[in-house]
Amino acid sequence: MKEVSKITVIVGSDHAGFTYKGEILSHLEALGYLTRDVGTHNYHPVDYPDIANNLAEAMRDLTAVKGILICGSGVGVCITINKYRGIRAGVCHDAYSAHQGVEHDDMNVLCLGQRIVGMELAKEIVQKFIEAEFSHAPRHQRRLDKILSIERQNLL
Numbered sequence: 143m144k145e146v147s148k149i150t151v152i153v154g155s156d157h158a159g160f161t162y163k164g165e166i167l168s169h170l171e172a173l174g175y176l177t178r179d180v181g182t183h184n185y186h187p188v189d190y191p192d193i194a195n196n197l198a199e200a201m202r203d204l205t206a207v208k209g210i211l212i213c214g215s216g217v218g219v220c221i222t223i224n225k226y227r228g229i230r231a232g233v234c235h236d237a238y239s240a241h242q243g244v245e246h247d248d249m250n251v252l253c254l255g256q257r258i259v260g261m262e263l264a265k266e267i268v269q270k271f272i273e274a275e276f277s278h279a280p281r282h283q284r285r286l287d288k289i290l291s292i293e294r295q296n297l298l
Contacts, residue, residue: 151272152209154180154197156190156219159212159256162264166210169265175272178204194222197251198229208272209251216255223251227293235259237270244274246282247289 151170155163160182170177180196182188190213197209209231211219216233223231231251234240235258243249252271254264276282 149206149208149272150176150178150204152178152180152197152200152204152207153212154193154209154219155182155212155256156193156214157182157185157187158190158214159219159254160185162212162254162256162261165261166212166264166268169268170272173269173272190218191222194219194226198223198226201229201250207250210254210268210271211251212254212256214255214257216253216258220251220253223253230289234267234271235263237263237266240267240271241274244271245277246285248276248282248286 153163153167163179167177167179178200180200181193194211197211201207201209211223213219216235220231220233223229229251230247230249231253232239232243232249233253233255234243235255240252252268254267259267
């Protein structure tokens with residue numbers, strides 16, 4: 143396997159996203175990315191906040207990392223993961239939002255809904271998210287700095 147990136151992609155899902163999690167992990171590994179699976183590991187019902195917590199803890203432990211969370215709609219995991227300091231997550235069900243969220247907003251967690259998008263589109267969304275980099279354009283950096291200031295003022 144040829145390594146194409148030094149980033150690690152952490153992937154987690156609840157039971158409603160379990161099928162996609164396996165497919166996405168395989169897709170990322172085939173592209174040469176390092177991956178880490180933070181659960182769930184079967185179809186038994188699990189609460190998505192627990193999986194989001196696993197991902198947040200894993201992201202705290204690593205540098206040069208992006209995360210992907212999958213549930214039925216993508217909304218529950220997105221709400222939860224955005225409660226953690228340093229996380230900027232978005233629900234993306236199209237490729238444009240996936241790369242634009244990174245390029246303009248420094249999004250570091252992608253949230254997907256297994257019940258919303260087909261598998262091939264999900265793979266395209268994931269690839270656009272992983273390949274994108276924050277632009278550091280002055281207007282984007284200024285906005286990110288404001289987001290980080292808000293985060294510091296409202297520590298959870």
